Amino acid sequence: MQEAAQAIVPAPVAKEGAEEFWLRLRKDSEFIAIPLIALCGAAFLFSLFLLAIGKNPITFFELVYRGGFGTAFSLQNTLQRSAPLILTALAVAIPARIGMVMIGGEGALVIGGFVSAAVAIPMLERVPPMLALIIMAIMGMLAGAVWVGFAGFLRYSRGVNETISTLLMTYIGIAIMNFFVEGALRDLTNPNKPSTKPIGDAYMVGKIPGTDVHWGLAAGIIIAIALHILMTRTTFGFAARITGGNPRAALAQGLPVGKLILACTAIAGACAGLAGFYEVAAIQGRANASLAAGYGFTGILVAFLARHNPIAVIFVAILFGGLVASGGLIQRRMDLPDATVLVLQGLIFLVLLTSETLYGRFAIFKGKSAGDRT
């Protein structure tokens, strides 16, 4: 009797599909919930820190909200700053997919920005602005790609640790820029700060219509989406992720591991180089020491918080753009040193990496078939 009833009603199949969906959602939500827990934990620790030095944490977070997201002006300021953060975070996230901890975004940004400013100088007033900007962007990306790709090459061919080499190259990159900016390419008419010649308003990247935000934000979002598709929907991305998961298995499968590493690191460098291009062509108007403003380092944190997912990078970058943007307001209103944001970032990073240990420990994310979790 019972068997017959089950045979008539086909509902359980559909129900199983729904259950499967909820289970998957439950499992996936772990990757959002744990970073959120980490963020809250870091905020709590930072509040304790502020209380310990006699400041009001509520005022702090209120100011972060007001300075980063509260008004149309501050929101645009935030978006302006999240553009380079998206790109420098991608510069960490893409190599991470292939199993490399590359933190040279700051150096590639500086080199990319410097090269695009340098190639602009001979083109001024000779080449139409649109063409000049395209050449600048391509050269900036190329410079960044070569810069970070070199570290990838060293890793694959010589086994040089990529984390240390990329950070060393950041110092070298800044020194190279300083060498030219204070020497051969210095604009002697500007006595204040050693800089290259300004590229001039006519050659600057414009704003997205109706906003005060430059096109770098749109470029960052488009590139993030494109890279997400590349890493999840193509053979290249699949091969890269296999290499990241198990390099030996990838080699045994005959995957071109060396080429994959080179490609991923070059993409990473191109992203950071493009960030440098936008900093020069949309914000600074020239190359100088302001290029090394720490976007490359904050980008590391953004990438880790986004779990190296290019789409998540966009949202986390906007969050951190707000934090960076509110820095000035916090400094003025609460009489805190500018390193406060650095302390908060360090704490978030610390708590976030510690939270890695929580994965797989909560039954709530597992559902009934917990045993077969990979």
Place this chain on the structure above:
Amino acid sequence: MSDSLLATVFVAILGGALRVSTPFMFVALGECLTEKSGRVNLGLEGTLVMGAMSAYAVSYHSGSPWLGVLAAGCAGAALGSIHGFVCKLPRVNDIAFGIAMMLLGTGLAFFFGKAYIQPTAPRLDSISLGAWTGNAKLTSALQIHPLLLIGIVVAIIMYWAFANTRWGLLVRMSGDSAASARAMGVSVDLVRFLATAAGGFLAGVGGAFLSLYYPGSWNQGLSSGQGLMAVALVIFARWNPLRCVAAAFLFGATGAIGPALQSVGVTQGYYFFNAAPYILTLLIMVGSAGSKNASRDAPGELSITK
């Protein structure tokens, strides 16, 4: 004329090497100890800066620079303990955590150090080794600091202890084969925790040298990657404390080329010589990373050489 010029440059490089090498030496020795136990602490750059700040602050308030050195060591040990404690948790990546510690250490140092950029703290005295030469330049170049000698002594003790003591054996065993250490009933986590904390202590002392002796003041640009270079230097020194000392001298000399040339009026390529230590580190890494010697001497459990 050119002979005496060359001599001036040489003496300046020698003096520079003796001065500049000390922080490299302490950080490298600290990292050497940590890596011998099988863990990597990339955060020693942050520890160095934090040590420099704490040393300066304590020396300013207490009037005793040696108390500052102790405070720097304790600050470094505290940062090292955080690293040592968290990295024993499963699935925590010690390399990434090192980057986070670098950010946090620098951030905290800049945060609390803001008040100490202006005031002058009592500095450490040096001892003169060059009086016998009768040459003013050589005498000033041979002004060395007791911390340099302490660093060399620490290196010799470490070298001896790794080879001859039970503690040294425990550290090496945790680094080479955690499984066999566990089989012997050794708590690998505890050994690594202590090695990381002690490594942080040494790196902090290196920072104290920066702010209290040479360059001898506290500012935000005090250390630019010295801590990081020292970490790379340990690979070059193949995890041998005595080679760490030699490598630190080499780095000190490279770092001193730029200022030495500047002192005789050669300003061309100043930024190039500024970048020289980084380039040298990179070249050394390229040269030593793939070599058979390096992989033979590397602690087996180390994530940095895999």
